[in-house]
Amino acid sequence: MATLSGKNVLVIGGSSGIGYATAAGAIEQGANVTIASRSEEKLRAAQAALQGKVQARALDVADTAAVEAFFGASPVYDHIVVSGAAFKFGTVRDQNIDDAYAAMNVKFWGAYRVARMARVAPGGSFVFVSGFLSRRPKPNMVLVGAINAALETLAQGLALEMAPVRFNVVSPGIIDTPTRAAMPADARKALLENAAKGLPVKRVGLAEDCADQILLMLRNTFMTGSVVYIDGGGLLV
Numbered sequence: 001m002a003t004l005s006g007k008n009v010l011v012i013g014g015s016s017g018i019g020y021a022t023a024a025g026a027i028e029q030g031a032n033v034t035i036a037s038r039s040e041e042k043l044r045a046a047q048a049a050l051q052g053k054v055q056a057r058a059l060d061v062a063d064t065a066a067v068e069a070f071f072g073a074s075p076v077y078d079h080i081v082v083s084g085a086a087f088k089f090g091t092v093r094d095q096n097i098d099d100a101y102a103a104m105n106v107k108f109w110g111a112y113r114v115a116r117m118a119r120v121a122p123g124g125s126f127v128f129v130s131g132f133l134s135r136r137p138k139p140n141m142v143l144v145g146a147i148n149a150a151l152e153t154l155a156q157g158l159a160l161e162m163a164p165v166r167f168n169v170v171s172p173g174i175i176d177t178p179t180r181a182a183m184p185a186d187a188r189k190a191l192l193e194n195a196a197k198g199l200p201v202k203r204v205g206l207a208e209d210c211a212d213q214i215l216l217m218l219r220n221t222f223m224t225g226s227v228v229y230i231d232g233g234g235l236l237v
């Protein structure tokens with residue numbers, strides 16, 4: 001398997017959760033890592049936690065001009081991971097339509113913009129992070145499932161259209177990351193405990209569970225168009 005040593009790896013969403021764990025893992029494997037996300041404060045905190053071993057650049061993938069400017073002033077990366085997204089949930093009838101558009105704009109169109117504008121070195125690859133709701137739609141999260149399904153199909157189409165650049169997708173189940181930090185602590189704990197009970201593996205995922213798979217996808221040069229569900233068996237129950 002190829003090595004990440006000396007490779008330039010960009011992790012969008014690298015200031016938190018799955019993206020942060022991916023950045024940390026890539027550093028351990030000897031890559032030159034850049035993390036990107038919207039908040040300068042979060043980027044600085046992540047940089048400090050990673051002992052200054054990463055570069056950090058602000059980027060909002062929902063902003064077409066910002067994505068263009070970012071890649072216009074970028075080195076050629078070997079690998080790009082798109083894990084950056086944040087949006088509101090709600091039922092189709094009740095969710096504000098502008099929030100619904102915004103969710104699609106950041107998670108689906110964000111990845112589309114990055115794939116469209118970034119240039120990667122020969123032998124390079126992209127990994128998108130979707131979510132198992134693509135295969136397991138849930139009430140109140142219908143739109144997110146549809147966005148994840150679109151993202152998975154986008155990657156598979158790009159694996160053909162942009163070949164030999166490789167595109168793969170990690171599709172997480174329930175992962176304990178800062179994404180639920182705004183929930184009251186008790187409610188968050190109950191949600192995660194309840195989710196764990198219902199899974200074959202009897203625990204929820206950690207960011208590292210997804211990061212390990214992402215890093216394998218970057219290194220495995222025979223892997224493209226693959227969607228791997230890291231969900232503790234969530235699709236089986």
Ligand SMILES: NC(=O)c1ccc[n+]([C@@H]2O[C@H](COP(=O)([O-])OP(=O)(O)OC[C@H]3O[C@@H](n4cnc5c(N)ncnc54)[C@H](OP(=O)(O)O)[C@@H]3O)[C@@H](O)[C@H]2O)c1
Pocket residue numbers: 012013014015016017018019036037038039040042043059060061062083084085086106107129130131132171172173174175176177178179180
């Ligand atoms: N955690 C789960 O249970 C779970 C399950 C299924 C799928 N996923 C998916 O996994 C991905 C990562 O989630 P996570 O749990 O690691 O979340 P997280 O800990 O909240 O991290 C999200 C990251 O994305 C960045 N981000 C948000 N909006 C952005 C934008 N417009 N442009 C650039 N960066 C942006 C955030 O930083 P800033 O705020 O600084 O921008 C942060 O670094 C998401 O796509 C999420 O939908 C997560």
